[in-house]
Amino acid sequence: MTKLILALLIAFPAVAADTLSITGAGATFPAPLYSKWFSDYNKAHPEVQINYQAIGSGGGIKQITEKTVDFGASDAPMTEDEMKKAAGIQHIPTVMGAVVVVYNAPGVKNLKLTPETLALIFLGKITKWNDPALAKNNQGLPDTVISVAHRSDGSGTTSVFTDYLAKVSPEWKSGPGAGKSVSWPAGLGGKGNDGVTGIVKQTEGSIGYVELAYANENKLEMAELKNKDGHFVKPSLESVSEAAAKVEVPEDYRVSITDSSGSGAYPIAAFTYLLVYRDQADAAKGAALLKFISWAEHEGQKSAASLDYSPLPHALTKKVDATLRKMTVQGKPVLAAGK
Amino acid sequence: MGEVAARHAEPSGGRSSRTNLPDRAWAVSLTVFGAAVLVVAGVIVGALWFVAAPAVKTLGLWNFVGSRQWDVTRDLYGALPFIYGTLVTSAVALIIALPVSVGLAVFLTEMAPARLRVVVSFPISLLAGIPSVVYGLWGLFVLVPLLRKPIEPWLARTHFPLFSGAPIGLGYLAAGVILAIMILPTITTISIEVLRTVPGSLREAALALGATRWEAIRIAVLPYSRAGIVGATILGLGRALGETMAVTMVIGNSPTISASLFAPGYSLPAVIANEFAEASGSLQTGALAALGLILFAVTLLLNVIARLLVRVSQKGPARVAA
Numbered sequence: 001m002t003k004l005i006l007a008l009l010i011a012f013p014a015v016a017a018d019t020l021s022i023t024g025a026g027a028t029f030p031a032p033l034y035s036k037w038f039s040d041y042n043k044a045h046p047e048v049q050i051n052y053q054a055i056g057s058g059g060g061i062k063q064i065t066e067k068t069v070d071f072g073a074s075d076a077p078m079t080e081d082e083m084k085k086a087a088g089i090q091h092i093p094t095v096m097g098a099v100v101v102v103y104n105a106p107g108v109k110n111l112k113l114t115p116e117t118l119a120l121i122f123l124g125k126i127t128k129w130n131d132p133a134l135a136k137n138n139q140g141l142p143d144t145v146i147s148v149a150h151r152s153d154g155s156g157t158t159s160v161f162t163d164y165l166a167k168v169s170p171e172w173k174s175g176p177g178a179g180k181s182v183s184w185p186a187g188l189g190g191k192g193n194d195g196v197t198g199i200v201k202q203t204e205g206s207i208g209y210v211e212l213a214y215a216n217e218n219k220l221e222m223a224e225l226k227n228k229d230g231h232f233v234k235p236s237l238e239s240v241s242e243a244a245a246k247v248e249v250p251e252d253y254r255v256s257i258t259d260s261s262g263s264g265a266y267p268i269a270a271f272t273y274l275l276v277y278r279d280q281a282d283a284a285k286g287a288a289l290l291k292f293i294s295w296a297e298h299e300g301q302k303s304a305a306s307l308d309y310s311p312l313p314h315a316l317t318k319k320v321d322a323t324l325r326k327m328t329v330q331g332k333p334v335l336a337a338g339k
Numbered sequence: 340m341g342e343v344a345a346r347h348a349e350p351s352g353g354r355s356s357r358t359n360l361p362d363r364a365w366a367v368s369l370t371v372f373g374a375a376v377l378v379v380a381g382v383i384v385g386a387l388w389f390v391a392a393p394a395v396k397t398l399g400l401w402n403f404v405g406s407r408q409w410d411v412t413r414d415l416y417g418a419l420p421f422i423y424g425t426l427v428t429s430a431v432a433l434i435i436a437l438p439v440s441v442g443l444a445v446f447l448t449e450m451a452p453a454r455l456r457v458v459v460s461f462p463i464s465l466l467a468g469i470p471s472v473v474y475g476l477w478g479l480f481v482l483v484p485l486l487r488k489p490i491e492p493w494l495a496r497t498h499f500p501l502f503s504g505a506p507i508g509l510g511y512l513a514a515g516v517i518l519a520i521m522i523l524p525t526i527t528t529i530s531i532e533v534l535r536t537v538p539g540s541l542r543e544a545a546l547a548l549g550a551t552r553w554e555a556i557r558i559a560v561l562p563y564s565r566a567g568i569v570g571a572t573i574l575g576l577g578r579a580l581g582e583t584m585a586v587t588m589v590i591g592n593s594p595t596i597s598a599s600l601f602a603p604g605y606s607l608p609a610v611i612a613n614e615f616a617e618a619s620g621s622l623q624t625g626a627l628a629a630l631g632l633i634l635f636a637v638t639l640l641l642n643v644i645a646r647l648l649v650r651v652s653q654k655g656p657a658r659v660a661a
Contacts (some may be wrong), residue, residue: 154618177413
């Protein structure tokens, strides 16, 4: 026992002196992957310890704007207003996520939805499962009332989902619109992915939306969606990655990739971002942070799929590499041209 | 302890500064502690007001309080659905919990053998210790399905306007029932304490005049403890008004106003918990802070009304537990 205490006494100051502690805060959606990354990275580079608080995208943006953390994380890109308050901020996409439509209708397998029918259901205009509009692409639909479930808390998931609906349905755009929380014309609100899942699992005839990873984990029935090219696409890691393949990504990476073209592209996908300042003020931390991000874009991508996140397409990784090389610590670039 | 100190100080007449010093120190520290409570409450209100004021100014106070629309994408904020939901669910909770609690308290103090009282009151106080998120989970997975299948369709057959519409399970009724279970231990345990203070002579007098047991309870015990029971109810109501987690899990979270208890609604604490973390823009944050102030005001107002009610209806001695 004494030996143990002695060992701890010796070990602790040593650790504290040599470890570089980087803190970040933000989105809850990528949090499971990020914590795996941080622990993997720490194993390879014991001198770097990264702490992450999954407080939500809004909180992440707020904290990186106030510079109380070294990096932020957000599912939705920052708005123009938010960008103005955080001059010199750079979005770095890490992985991609998808929002899937889950349902609980007796006897219905492989439900196929078109953008129009999806919007009409969530607008409360299609109220029965055996509606003729749904019957066009599906068979054996029951004569059950549809009950809609949506997120009640402000969330990036809702933002991506409503962004898609606003793109494909003029009525949705002029009605509820797109945002982290909107005024839903129909249905019940559940708090968090688990709240929506709870409603969908229990209510016969219900339909809702959750993150792909969450739906996989809970083995929920997922609908196939008709994409821009007219194909019905099942949500999967590959079909989500494909959604980013043909999108023209701008320098600041703030782009919506919902309803993108590509024959196998799943239409409700989005990037999740790290938010870092282009010029890092702290020499040691800044360099370590940039190196970590570069690691995440390459090594990190390999562990994404096992946790149900879609890795970035290769072309995009190259673009991110270029961006990272341009980033500086106290005015000097850190990452060499090689990597 | 204050009494002891006072008694101790009295004989010396308060002139000797040696005996007075501890007294004064005691009085000063008590004042400071007492004032600290007020200061904390004041700071909370002040901080909320600081965040809420610009939004309330932009939206207009009456427009904010009276509007039914809550549309974040269009920056339209109205508090009415949340105020309504909070009041309705708390009312449902009280209507269910009050008779049960008081009945339980009367039974345990007046009728049950002493041993049973211990056996029954222990699990009741245990109920008070269950975290509200557990109540919420239980509500979502046990109560809501029960409401959806046998209970709501059965209530609908009464054709009472309160019980109309589709039996979805989630809604005002589910939230009200959960709240009733949550405030039951508060009202029951305090009522038991209050009923135990009723002097035995009152009961005996009533019985001696030929009253039955029920009549003795009705004319002697209950009037004597009325004020205390109202106090217990206020404490229960306070919990019901402010309950967040359990309510948001079962109320359906839809900012609408419906006459039917089957319909989904929303409450003040629930919307704050749901939207504050991801609130974007000062207007939404401000509106949510303003909802916090309204919750504060509603709680205060109901407390004042309840206390006035006690004062007006008071015939027996005052004994407010709160």
